[in-house]
Amino acid sequence: MNNREKMYKILSDVLGIDINAIDGSTGLENVESWDSFNVILLVSEFEQAFNIKFTMPEVECFKSVKDITDVLKKRNVEFLD
Amino acid sequence: MAMKTFNEYLKEYKALVKQGSPGAGHKKIKVALAASFNVSGFKEVLYVQCRQQRIAADIYVAAYAQYNQEILDRSSGLYRHQPDVIILFVDTASHLGDYLFNASERSDRQRRNFVSGKRAGLESLIEALEKNTRATIIVHNFEVPAYSPLGILENKQPFGMKESIEDLNRQLAGKYKKDPRVYVYDFAAKAGRIGQQDILDHKMYYMGDIKVDLQLISSITADYLAYIRPMLGASRKCLVLDLDNTLWGGVVGEEGIEGIRLGPTPEGRSYWEFQKYILSLFKQGVILAINSKNTEKTVLQVLKEHPHMVLKEEHFAAMQINWENKVTNMKAIAAELNIGLDSLVFMDDDTFNREVMARELPEVHVVDMPDDPALYLKTVQELDVFSVLQITREDKGKSRMYAQNRQRQQFEKQSADIDQYLEGLRMNVTFFEPSALTIPRMSQLTLKTNQWNMTTRRYQENDIAAMAADDAWQIRAMQVEDKFGDNGIIGLIIVKKQGRVWRIDTCLMSCRVIGRRLEEVLVGSMINLAKKAGVEEMVGEFIPSGKNGPAMDVFRQLGFKQDNGMWIYPVQQGFSMPGIIKVRQ
Incomplete structure (x- = not known):
């Protein structure tokens, strides 16, 4: 599994959404289960999966998949695309 | 994992x-x-x-x-x-x-x-x-x-x-x-x-x-x-141990008693301390057993003669040391001790043995042993599956009583028939009323007894205390001693008095004393007590729990008659107690 697949798998698991329907725009605006507890859960699972610790300011702007990808990239998690 | x-x-x-x-x-x-x-x-x-x-x-x-x-x-x-x-x-x-x-x-x-x-x-x-x-x-x-x-x-x-x-x-x-x-x-x-x-x-x-x-x-x-x-009475009771590379380092069959690692040396200390901790579990009432592929004679020599062997023959209630597969041995241990597979915990260094055990007998708790023997002590210290809410006198002696049972079984083999055997045991029964000393054990018996238990009603200590304070209830615990030692309090009967009818709410015995006619004493003495009180009927109830099959037929054997799903005994005809058991009130 590459990092994007890993990330989408977690998103799909935690939010209970179809993995094929996930793209950068997936987020608070269009996913009902994107609530504050699930964001915390996503943070915990990503930290576990990528062996990093996010900062609070980073987490505060997790409003879409793109936001999360941007932070992960800054943290040197490599995405092929 | x-x-x-x-x-x-x-x-x-x-x-x-x-x-x-x-x-x-x-x-x-x-x-x-x-x-x-x-x-x-x-x-x-x-x-x-x-x-x-x-x-x-x-x-x-x-x-x-x-x-x-x-x-x-x-x-x-x-x-x-x-x-x-x-x-x-x-x-x-x-x-x-x-x-x-x-x-x-x-x-x-x-x-x-x-x-x-x-x-x-x-x-x-x-x-x-x-x-x-x-x-x-x-x-x-x-x-x-x-x-x-x-x-x-x-x-x-x-x-x-x-x-x-x-x-x-x-x-x-x-x-x-x-x-x-x-x-x-x-x-x-x-x-x-x-x-x-x-x-x-x-x-x-x-x-x-x-x-x-x-x-x-x-x-x-x-x-x-x-x-x-x-x-919930779901704690484990017995720790079943492998020997080679579990209780000591090395394979005794190959390296001999001098070759195994055990004792105050860098290579032997982890096993030595592992055994010391297991002995402390034994002293708190955890039953010990051996399940090992080995020659029995060699192992007995280690148990008897190795200077740093902490665990000895007297600590083990069952020893399956042979070349059978370990699953068969595990079933034999459960049968011999008369406890369920779901009471057993298995420790073995060999991953394959553990996997087979977990697959074939999923009821057994298989401990995930670390590869490094230095971590054995930590692993056994972290085991919390034996926890009890209170430790009674019976707990502390229980593992020893199981070991004594091995001696009783040998005595049974020597006796000509069952009556001669029971008579030779010279059993003495004492009954106890609820008190601060006996209530913890009474509660514990209701929580832990599964097989010889008519109704499987679970009572916490405060439940028993409340019943004891209420005249409508009669509660008696039964203690048994015999020539091999004290079995402790191993039976309990709780009766609800309803005028001319007394109902047996709870009637149970620890499985290690089954088959000794003690049920006649437990129930019979209550019937005779009721007779004195002018009661007409003693009503017994059997509630199947999936585990209490061994107790299914007891009321019939005691002379109760089935009626509408309940068991009735006409109290005024009295109950003749077995002469081979002495009863102190």
């Missing part, structure tokens, strides 16, 4: 809930959790862990940060849930608030007053729970901060902040030491083991008032199970 992530628990929870209610054979318990912070996820993880042990938990979580109100309001959801067990998790920061920041500005006396006021507050909540429910109550103690604004001068103060919280913990533990309903869960020690740096993720705390890292919830809820299992 890798730890499950928090999300894996949540997924499993959803899947289990979707499956619908668990099948028969699951033990049921109602749990309530009241906490001072956001405990989202605790319920789900605990539910999954319970299900893994065939426990169907119905879990209520008090509304977020309203533990106070729910405990004080007798019509709250917490009380409507009618929990069997209540977990109260109040964290240090919530309970002491800004004290953690300004304690050093206060005087010693102010600190003392403040903390003792906070202790009284918590104790009054516990008191309310004790008064308003019949539940067992588990209370977290308080994590002690590792920092102080005073730095290295913190413990130069007569009564510093840390000391004040340690004192709070000590006082709590002291207050409930003798209270059978309240258990103080040592969360301070837990936090120390996990590491205070890790238990709280500050970001999660600021964002969601989450004070236990989501990935660590499972470790804490697993500790709750150590309380829940014995409440």
Whole structure:
């Protein structure tokens, strides 16, 4: 599994959404289960999966998949695309 | 085995809930959790862990940060849930608030007053729970901060902040030491083991008032199970051990008694200390057994002659030492000890043996042994599957009694027939009424006895005490001694008096004394007591539990007649007691 697949798998698991329907725009605006507890859960699972610790300011702007990808990239998690 | 992530628990929870209610054979318990912070996820993880042990938990979580109100309001959801067990998790920061920041500005006396006021507050909540429910109550103690604004001068103060919280913990533990309903869960020690740096993720705390890292919830809820299992009579009883590379280093069949590693040497100390800890478990009543591929003669020589062998023949209640497969041996051990496979725990260094055991006998608890023998001691120390809510005199002697049973069986083989054998045992029975000394054991028998148990009604100590205080109940416990030693209190009968009819509410015996005509004494003496009281009928009831097959036919054998699903004995005809057993009242 590459990092994007890993990330989408977690998103799909935690939010209970179809993995094929996930793209950068997936987020608070269009996913009902994107609530504050699930964001915390996503943070915990990503930290576990990528062996990093996010900062609070980073987490505060997790409003879409793109936001999360941007932070992960800054943290040197490599995405092929 | 890798730890499950928090999300894996949540997924499993959803899947289990979707499956619908668990099948028969699951033990049921109602749990309530009241906490001072956001405990989202605790319920789900605990539910999954319970299900893994065939426990169907119905879990209520008090509304977020309203533990106070729910405990004080007798019509709250917490009380409507009618929990069997209540977990109260109040964290240090919530309970002491800004004290953690300004304690050093206060005087010693102010600190003392403040903390003792906070202790009284918590104790009054516990008191309310004790008064308003019949539940067992588990209370977290308080994590002690590792920092102080005073730095290295913190413990130069007569009564510093840390000391004040340690004192709070000590006082709590002291207050409930003798209270059978309240258990103080040592969360301070837990936090120390996990590491205070890790238990709280500050970001999660600021964002969601989450004070236990989501990935660590499972470790804490697993500790709750150590309380829940014995409440349901689901604790394990017997530790079954492999020998080569488990109790000692090396293979004795190849390297000989001189070649194995065991004792105060760098290579032998891990095994030696592992054995010492197992001996301490034996002394608390854990039954020991051997399941090993070996030549019996060689092993007996090690048990008898090796100077550093801590565990000896007299500690083992069953020894399956042969070249059979270990699954067959495991079944033989359960049969020999007359306990269920679900009472057994298996420790073996060999991964293959463990996998086969776990697959073939899923009821057996197979311990995930580390590759490194240096970690054996830690592994056995962390085993919490034997936990009991109270240790009685019978517990401490139980493992020894099982070992004595091996001698009884040899005696039985030498006897010509069963009556001669029973007579030769020279049994003496003593009956006990409920008292502070006997109530813990009575409760424990109802919680732990599965096979020879007519109704499988489980009673906590306070239930028994309440019945004992009520004239409508007659309760008697039976103790048996024989020529090989004291078996302790191994039988219990509880009768509800309803005028001319007495109903047997509970009638049970520990399985290790089955087949000795003791049931005639247990039930017969109650019938004769009823006769004196002018009672007409003794009514017995058999409730199948899936495990009490061995007791199915007892009432018939005792001369009760079946009627409408109940068993009736005409009391005035009296009961003739077996002459071979002496009874002291």
